[in-house]
Amino acid sequence: MPPPLPxxxxxxxxxxxxxxLSGEIDLTTIPQVRGVLVQCLGDHTRTVDVDLSxxxxxxxxxxxxxxxxxxxxxxxxxxxxxxxxxxxxxxxSEITGSGFLLHFVRPGPRPPYDAPxxxxxML
Numbered sequence: 001m002p003p004p005l006p007x008x009x010x011x012x013x014x015x016x017x018x019x020x021l022s023g024e025i026d027l028t029t030i031p032q033v034r035g036v037l038v039q040c041l042g043d044h045t046r047t048v049d050v051d052l053s054x055x056x057x058x059x060x061x062x063x064x065x066x067x068x069x070x071x072x073x074x075x076x077x078x079x080x081x082x083x084x085x086x087x088x089x090x091x092x093s094e095i096t097g098s099g100f101l102l103h104f105v106r107p108g109p110r111p112p113y114d115a116p117x118x119x120x121x122m123l
Contacts, residue, residue: 015046022054025062025089033062037069037080046078053084063092070102081105 011018017040025033040048052058058066066082066089073080082089083105093099 012043012045015044016049017043017045017047018049018051020051020054023056025055025058025065027059027061030061030065034065034069038072041072041076041078048073048078048080049083050080051083052086052089055086055089058086058089058092060092063089063096063098067098067101079103 019036019040021033023029037048037050066080070080081103085104090099090104093102093104
């Protein structure tokens, strides 16, 4: 039986959006993550803040998705900022040399817009 589809909370403050992810970003969860982020671009969001503070693991398919979405947001004139990425994502971007393609916001507080405390367990 496949795992249930995760809920990916989104908060908007035009023209900005905050997406909060948790758990693992891997081959089984990337379709939901892609859907929410692509929808932001369809809604003409100019800045997409992705809170990764509750993400425990990200595999190479997750990295590929984030690279794809960074390219899409750039083409549309928008910006995708990745807040508090997990070590696995930072390490993969370092090994592959792809980190310069992503806008990481590492230290500091959670992104703006009063994100839910635990982000309601999305992934």
